[in-house]
Amino acid sequence: MCPDARRAAYVLPLQPEDGYRHLLDAMPVMLWTANAAGSWEHVNRAWAEYTGVVGGTRGFGFEEALHPDDEARTLAVWKSAVERAQNYEIEYRLRRLDGTYRWFLVRGVRVADDAGRNVAWVGTCTDIEDQKRAEEATARAREAAVRALGLALEARDRETKGHTDRVTAWSARLGEALGLDRPALEALRLGAYLHDMGKLKVSDTVLLKPGPLDAAEWEAMRAHPQEGERFAAALGFIPAPALDLIRAHHERWDGSGYPHGLGHREIPLLARIFAVVDVYDALTSERPYKRAWTPGEALEELRTQAGRQFDPEVVAAFLRLLEGEGT
Incomplete structure (x- = not known):
């Protein structure tokens, strides 16, 4: 024909x-x-x-x-x-x-x-081009506002400068490598920016204490994921998967984390992704109480904690991502 x-x-x-x-x-x-x-x-x-x-x-x-x-x-x-x-x-x-x-x-x-x-x-x-452009503009404005809030939280906590932007960027790239769709990636970024929002409820005496925390202080610190979820939900536009990340990013694969002692796939996927990135950035950053680990040392720790603290599949994907960039 x-x-x-x-x-x-x-x-x-x-x-x-x-x-x-x-x-x-x-x-x-x-x-x-x-x-x-x-x-x-x-x-x-x-x-x-x-x-x-x-x-x-x-x-x-x-x-x-x-x-x-x-x-x-x-x-x-x-x-x-x-x-x-x-x-x-x-x-x-x-x-x-x-x-x-x-x-x-x-x-x-x-x-x-x-x-x-x-x-x-x-x-x-x-x-629906005009509608999508309006939606994307709104999403960009919301993300900019959330990022500003995340940076303010970072400054109060005296985190290493750039921590918030780094963990958000790495989380998004790891999420892409794992095949997350656009809504999930947006939720991952928002949750990463606000992951420590609950520390607003923690007093400076506890948050900035140079020495070990006592039992009461540690209990206050362990409450910050749930408080963060509550504060973020009050914004009115944070999607449920991002709230899950905020609440569950201190859970551990072996069930020994907090606040609910979740284990394995009970832990929301976005929280599993973020936990790996958050710890990697913490290890490779200098803090008042420790030197910055080399990337090699940090990657070896991730391998050791795969199946203990972290989802082994997420760790494997992160290692492939870093190896692909020659890290």
């Missing part, structure tokens, strides 16, 4: 005698249909004119128009919807003919005849 013929077969044709198809093709929103296996079979003119992708392409038939960074996630969601016979909804970026990308909300509905046969999919692609 020649390219023009293939395009005509794939794009819903404009046939005045076919009122239904005429209506579909005239719709300003992008429309598509797929078969029971998930392969796209038809698109309307709005899709064709925007993307230039019509028939004869790889995979399910829409991959050529996807932003490369969105492809793996999009395919995973689409395959799951097809396999489970569930309706489909996702946001991803589509390339238009000039090579630029815009965000779209893509929805698909599974349909069948009364006997449950002739299964197919029908769907829409709605431009």
